[in-house]
Amino acid sequence: MNEHAVPPVHAFDAAEREAVYRAISTRRDVRAHFTGQPVDDALLARLLAAAHHAPSVGYMQPWNFLVIRDAARREQVRELFLSARQEEARHIAGDRQALYRTTRLEGICESALNLCVTCDRGRAASSPLGRWHNPQMDLYSTVCAVQNFWLAARAEGVGVGWVSILDEAALKVLLGIPEHVAVVAYLCVGRVSAFAPRPDLEAQGWRRRLALTDLVMSERFGGDGEAVLKHEIGKLAG
Ligand SMILES: Cc1cc2nc3c(=O)[nH]c(=O)nc-3n(C[C@H](O)[C@H](O)[C@H](O)COP(=O)(O)O)c2cc1C
Numbered sequence: 001m002n003e004h005a006v007p008p009v010h011a012f013d014a015a016e017r018e019a020v021y022r023a024i025s026t027r028r029d030v031r032a033h034f035t036g037q038p039v040d041d042a043l044l045a046r047l048l049a050a051a052h053h054a055p056s057v058g059y060m061q062p063w064n065f066l067v068i069r070d071a072a073r074r075e076q077v078r079e080l081f082l083s084a085r086q087e088e089a090r091h092i093a094g095d096r097q098a099l100y101r102t103t104r105l106e107g108i109c110e111s112a113l114n115l116c117v118t119c120d121r122g123r124a125a126s127s128p129l130g131r132w133h134n135p136q137m138d139l140y141s142t143v144c145a146v147q148n149f150w151l152a153a154r155a156e157g158v159g160v161g162w163v164s165i166l167d168e169a170a171l172k173v174l175l176g177i178p179e180h181v182a183v184v185a186y187l188c189v190g191r192v193s194a195f196a197p198r199p200d201l202e203a204q205g206w207r208r209r210l211a212l213t214d215l216v217m218s219e220r221f222g223g224d225g226e227a228v229l230k231h232e233i234g235k236l237a238g
């Protein structure tokens with residue numbers, strides 16, 4: 001179809017579409033580029049509202065957003081990170097040990113604030129719409145909220161870095177998170193000196209972006225039919 005001939009119904013205009021794709025493609029996981037400048041509360045409120053508009057299974061909205069600013073508490077979280085990284089390092093292949101140990105993997109203390117995004121696994125427990133066969137859907141919903149936050153932050157010029165190298169049980173004790181509430185994401189949030197043009201892990205040679213054409217299948221897992229679609233994907237490369 002010639003997209004110029006038939007105006008797309010309900011689509012954003014071209015500049016708005018471009019802005020959405022720009023936020024997606026230029027979003028980065030930020031570790032080393034935090035400036036320490038504060039994020040004002042009106043802006044943080046907008047980002048949290050974006051997160052809160054995420055889809056959720058059965059509309060259960062299982063998330064909570066725990067804002068952590070206290071420097072001493074953040075130091076304690078960083079201690080948890082350091083010991084978790086020691087443990088994780090033992091499971092990294094020998095030829096990657098040096099790279100792993102020198103790779104920056106958090107900005108807990110340098111960012112303006114930390115945000116712990118949790119999933120209340122007991123919320124809406126009496127009516128598990130969409131969760132009866134797949135109880136993990138509440139966790140997936142919370143991840144959607146994280147991604148909304150991350151993209152809105154990029155549009156606002158705010159960096160976000162996700163720290164998963166933490167012992168969840170220890171973090172829950174430190175932050176007073178109840179037993180039935182899961183930690184989904186621990187985020188470092190703040191103004192940045194730069195958004196890197198590509199993922200840090202790619203720039204450091206850890207892994208490369210996979211070719212999208214190799215990941216798209218048709219009809220059954222492994223099915224390799226969609227030649228026209230793959231041709232269109234190939235045209236987007238870059
Ligand atoms: C679930 C999840 C956990 C992550 N955990 C960490 C982490 O512990 N430390 C870190 O530096 N980056 C972490 N990241 C960021 C990824 O390394 C990053 O998204 C990936 O390298 C691609 O880079 P980009 O986000 O800049 O595109 C995590 C990302 C996700 C989605």
